[in-house]
Amino acid sequence: MSELIKHECGIALIRLRKPLSYYQEKYGTWQYGLNKLYLLMEKQHNRGQDGAGVVSVKLNLKPGQEYIHRYRSVEQNPIKDVFDKVGKPVKKAMKAGKDINNLNWVYDNMPFAGELYLGHLRYGTFGNNSIEFVHPVMRQNNWKSRTLVLAGNFNLTNTDELFQRLIDLGQHPKNYTDTVTALEKVGHFLDEENQFRFRQYKNEGFSNREISPLIEKTLDVQSIVENASKDWDGGYAMAGLIGHGDAFVARDPWGIRPAHYYIDDEVVVVASERPVIQTVMDVKGEDVHQIKPGEALIIKKDGSVSTQFVRVPHKRKSCSFERIYFSRGSDKDIYQERKALGHLLAPTILEAINFDVKNTVFSYIPNTSETAFYGLVKGVRDHLMVWKKEQIRIKNGNITEEDLENIISLEPRVEKIAIKDVKLRTFIADDASRDDLVAHVYDVTYGVIRENEDTLVIIDDSIVRGTTLKKSILKILDRLSPKKVIVVSSAPQIRYPDCYGIDMAELGKFIAFNAAIELLKDHDKQHIIDEVYSKCKAQENLPKEEIVNYVKEIYRPFTPEQVSAKIAELLKPEGCRAEIDIVYQTVENLHKACPNDTGDWYFTGDYPTPGGNKVVNTSFINFVEGFKGRAY
Template identity: 60%
Template sequence: MSDAIKHECGIALIRLKKPLQFYVDKYGTAFYGLNKLHLLMEKQHNRGQDGAGVANIKLNMEPGERYISRYRSIDPKPIQDIFNHINSRFYEIGEENPELLKDVNYLKKHAGFTGELFLGHLRYGTFGRNSIESCHPFLRQNNWITRNLVVAGNFNLTNVDELFEVLLEIGQHPKEKSDTVTVLEKIGHFLDVANDEMVSKYQALGYNSHQIYDKIAENIDIPQILKQSSEVWDGGYAMAGLFGHGDAFVLRDPNGIRPAFYFEDEEVAVVASERPVIQTAFNLKYDDIKELTPGHALIIKKNGTVSEVEINAPKTPTKCSFERIYFSRGNDYDIYEERKNLGRFVVPNVLKTIDYDLDNSVFSFIPNTAEGSFYGMIKGLEDYLNEQKYEQIIALEGKPNPEKLKEILNRRARIEKIAIKDAKARTFITQDDARDDMVAQVYDITYGSVVRGKDNLVVIDDSIVRGTTLKQSILRILDRLEPKRILVVSSAPQIRYPDCYGIDMAKMGDFIAFDAAITLLKESGRQHVIDECYRKSKEQEKLPKEQIVNYVKEIYAPFKAEEISAQIAKMLTPENIQAEVNIVYQTVEDLHRACPGNTGDWYFTGNYPTPGGNKVVNKAFINYIEGKNERAY
């Protein structure tokens, strides 16, 4: 993607179901779980490069022995930094006595991260904030083992203000107003309540304190705690938690907005944000991996039992389509096919725009994640050419002329690798105010691949958000080849509305499609549409989120998608560029056809799956009109 969007975090959870000695005997190492966690995180580094964190719970430790370990990093290479830090202790032990590295009893007593329950997290920062305090996992500590809580997740809640007020009403004093702290304290509150109730219950039955906490660890109702905690959450989430005594969970939102997959056998239970990373880490087949059902939690008890339990009633599935377009790794079987279809389905509009002139058109892609859709686009062009060849061959009379037949059969789409991304240049600029710096140095081109003044140059990209990199860098660079026309193809539809479920797209002014619609309204003398939308938005600003309507749709209503695309092309065309610039977008209908299992399309249509979405878009539009450069949630 030329315009990098971020804040799509990743999680990885592993529960070793056998005693540690089992893994030493079978795999030759006491660090089997730690090594697998490292691999799961490395294979998901695409989901978070601003920071990372790891937590570990040791089971059955004696009082006074450390049983929770945690380390977080915002190093430029956070995963490497974390595991270098963890492994440094093992290097020390190995230098003293190599045999101790396989002594599981010694390791559990004398080294951190040698327990049976692991949680890893990868993070993209939001709105320029990137501090160690913002990194997951978060830890809520207590001297009572069953009250300790570790939480990490891929999520964003839209109603943090409401949840914060609830915490105040029950007497808490949270250290900050953020969805992560709010979630941690909400679960922690009901964890405390459950502990208090069970203490009273078992005291009445005559158990002593040590016996009581053994009973709590065995019988505490994790699903009930999650139900009480999450019943009013509004947002998208795949949230993981560890309890000090050894239980664990992964909870998914009722609409399935954020992804979660899991695998279980007699040795391990493992959860990750993406299916193929589990396949790679554990050498599994596609069918071995299960998707966590929306609204459900995977509950892993201290005794090793694993169950999928409904926490909140599943709603209409609206899984994030950006997972398929961009975020998730393309080596997932389904995602690879879907990305190819995204490229294939946009071909008719591409052909129409270049007047079906394949002989004088060169096709390429914006590296690197658009490569899958590029293959699909080429397949679509091949299908079109094969139809043309068939009709031309049928039309040949009598015995075909060999040269003419050869000419027909040799027609192919002209494919070149035009844009080259400099591996040393980084497009993910963490701080918002530096996001546009040095973009002109990210890409280079292959010279001599285009016939000057004659060829159309067609390049496909995943999506176009701000268009900054296109205008400041890519289009200028491509124009050096002197094509007649540059056609930029977006495998995603026009991004028109903010996201509020975990993607860093929160302000209306970030979207070139919105800017184009506003410009068209003003140029056509329809300022009243903008004014009326603002009036309606302000009137409902104080309403409960359940009553808010997305009136921002009225900004786009007067125009066809093609009109907005034409205006976008006009706005993104740099000064002094020689080539004509056109932009073709995927249609929403073809997006759904390509990705039938992931219908979450609110950033394209404004159809939010939760009431909080309408509240966010309402606030984002008000902020835009009032000149407030701030997030809407």
């Protein structure tokens, strides 16, 4: 994607199943788990650069010793900042001459010498990036089995409902966010479970001191998560630690947000992405498993592991947009899917260039679209192979050496056209200066385009707002004087807001939506805008389960090709000499390329949860009324 879209967060959990002495002996360091946590987070840094946090829990300390430690950061390089803080006590101890290989002393004195770790990488979708909003978040208590740590990759669409239910329980939440409501909801049922167990053991004659370890042993984590999450509407991979040592990672019943895990006799590892676990743990892809939709991976204090359903699983609607762009492309399936997206575009692109491969240059921008580019080029080569055979057959044995050479040598012209050169610094305040800098974000390769003769095909993984295309990319490509520029999106037209973890909540920022609005005006159909607004307003106070997505009616009068043509018109910079064409992937081809991840609400408006319809209608109301901000 050539423009910045903030998106999903990343989680990393490690549970050591052996004593620290085991890792000291086998791997030469008691910091084995900590080192793995760092690698898991660093390998997922693409999932969150606004903040980072880590928590460590020690399972076997005496009362009076601090058993849970947390560091969080919103510095420019938050992962480094957090782990610098984690490592500081060790360096200080070494400087003071302490024996940091004495595990008894280390366990009692080094904050992060624990058995259970949870890390989080944050992209702030709520617009507030203070340290208070950085995960993991905590709910502390003098009873370890009531202390809760939570971190997740999630957005809940019904925070208003959940917030009100907390108030109805008699609580006074300190913030109106889905993070706080989730923490307090899990915390409420954690308290309930503790109280139930306490009464049970008290009735059986146990003393208070005897009861605490019994609660820790028998705490029903599955029941806690099931009760807490039953009203959640949204996408989530929610990780939690309980102070005495239990842990869980729960996935939403639609499988919208990803979570993977690996287990052996030494360690349990959970991360948002499969290849990260493969790389960090040096294991094969088949050894890494997905937490199923509606399922929770539960790790007990004694190290035993189980998977249990906490929600009734729905039809899998895992996010296809994540597959297209946000996930690590080193995953074997994601790599092939992205390549297939490009390959499936080849027939449309060949038609767009009138099959004139000889006078066309193929390239990509930005680097994340490189894999789809390989697929597109392969598709063009597949076409040429058919064409070459046909040309040779036509000659029917009368082919000259020159003809044969011309036929065989024809290949797609592949060039590196654009290189990202500088990053726009947001301290530039005025729009004119900012726009001037944006225009220089990329440099171009001169001399590879034949002026006013060649068509330039550039593939991008998605076109959401089109801002960078209009203000930068198309301007600099026009300097090369191509006859025509075709910008290709390997994703379909993004028409509807996301509400499950990616920061795309304002309809007015989508170039496809703006194109549809302009088409309605061009065709004297402005009344549709008013009608949709009235229908959305009429639903404003209905329960989310009864709301219909009426925003679909904005697009209904026009074909995708008409919308694409209007997008090209809107994005063509003033003074641009080249003809501009915009080509998008089809939804049908998206599902061919990504058959197992069918969540396509960005493109179709078919939201997997009722809260999605509420969000899209609210977003449209906000657009008409001129309100800027999140629609949920």
